Amino acid sequence: MGVDTRTLKAQVDLRLIVEQDLGPAPMRGRQALLWRCPFHDERKGYSLAVWADGFRCFGKCQVSGDVFDWLQRYRRLSFQEALRALGEAPRSAPRLAANRPAPPAEPPPSEWQVAARQVVEQAEETLWSCQGEQALDYLTGRGLAGETIREAHLGVVPGGYRQWRTIAGLSVPCGITLPWLTGETVWAVKVRRAAGQPKYVQIAGGSCSGLYRGDALPGAKAVLFCEGEFDALLAHQEAEPLVTAVSLGSAGTGLNDRWIIDLVTVPLILVAYDVDQAGAKGATRLQALSKRAHVIRVPYGKDITEFHLQGGDVFTWLAHELRRVRQDAILTPPVH
Ligand SMILES: [Zn+2]
DSSP, X not given: OOOOHHHHHHHOOHHHHHHHHHOSOSEEOSSOEEEOOTTTTOSSOOOEEEETTEEEEOSSSOOEEOHHHHHHHTSOOOHHHHHHHHHTSOOOOGGGSTTSOOOOOOOOOHHHHHHHHHHHHHHHHXXXXXXXXXXXXXXXXXXXXXHHHHHTTOEEEOSOTTOEEEETTEEEESEEEEEEEETTEEEEEEXXXXXXXXXXXXXXXXXXXXXXXXXXXXXXXXXXEEXXXXXXXXXXXXXXXXXEEEEOSSTXXXXXXXXXXXXXXXXXXXXXXXXXXXXXXXXXXXXXXXXXXXXXXXXXXXXHHHHHHTTOOHHHHHHHHHHHHHHHHHHSOOOO
């Protein structure tokens, strides 16, 4: 064929080609740009990561490949057509510099927030009525105190785990409601169902770019990223003001730029994700944000809740980790 595809590939930045196809990237990592994956018609997340030399879906379909695979799969070109397209593809990546950050996420529209607030209020009222007994038992069984549960405005929509209710015009799965509030703003409402997969379902219309307890960031001396909301609540209950606990809701979710500005002033960032593969991956991603970020692990158990329920002292553990990390920072000269 006489065409050196390797040289051709090296000259092309796949991110620019995907940008032509899918528009500007809604999320940006340090190397990769992230889009909703078109191959599995993704609605919620941004599973498609694209680097200069390849792409991969970290979500449902897991497709991956190089620039030729992209052109053949997405644009449905033949190999010959792909070669021709590459000859005309943009060659450099000047616009991919860090000086063009994605706009920070905005909270959901106010009409949605009004309806979501009604859901939250009704569910909270139910939790503290006799209908909420079982849910309350579950929450206290996770080590959460009544005051913590109230402060977090947790609630319950009673019913079987397969059932949904319509409240304030929103379709709500039955289960324990976890509102993502920052001040007056409702970013999202997640529901933990008693069974079934996925266990956590977000009420449609909410944002995936929130940060659970994110409004606690300003003025924080140290921030603790927990993998889930319940862990964040427990850490908040047991160890504030030592650390300010927040959560992205899952190990796979990245931090939206909106929250970075509040993190800039925090001297120390701890990441305590679950002791499993997804947790390790998510922690590494957060660690890459800043030299002030340190990955820590619970001494035993899979996560903070399990550690606490098995008799671990969350406050003592975190105090120890903070001392250790600060000591390291003093002993290790800064690198550039
Ligand atoms: Zn996909």
